[in-house]
Amino acid sequence: MSALHSINDIRATLRGMDSADLMQLCLRMAKYKKENKELLSYLLYEAEDEASYIESVLNEMMEHFENIQDNGSYKLVKQIRKIGRWLNKPIKYSGLPGTQVELLMHYCQSLQPWLIKKPNITALQTIYLQQLKKIDAALEKMHEDLRGDYTKMRERLNKGLR
DSSP: OOOOOHHHHHHHHHHHHHHHHHHHHHHHHHHOHHHHHHHHIIIIIIOOOOOHHHHHHHHHHHHHTTOOOOSHHHHHHHHHHHHHHHHHHHHHHHHOHHHHHHHHHHHHHHHHHHHHTTTTHHHHHHHHHHHHHHHHHHHHHHOOHHHHHHHHHHHHHHHOOO
């Protein structure tokens, strides 16, 4: 297998290509891997309306949380981690700190009832704390005006941990 080229090399090569060739490359990448197809679908159809994208992701996440079965602490934690891994994809596709903060805050809010029901499962608390750290990191990347609104919501999440 040949060596990977840098993003700058790829960018320079893509600039020299015509649109038909670019389209063929995109379609080939979309066929090759599901994640590429999901990203391309986001960029083409959902990136223009971030609010409806967030809403659709939240609806799907809520379905996942509603389908959680309490079959013991190990399986419960496993299901919640799976939802978190699933949520990372839409966050990655968007790349916007606001989207990341909003989705992670809703994830934490959905996790809070489980923390109340199962306070002795430390893995759930650890997951919750990790998500709060991710929220804090994303808040740092946001514009100050937007950060203020989300900071209040973030403080409420801190209270939910107690």
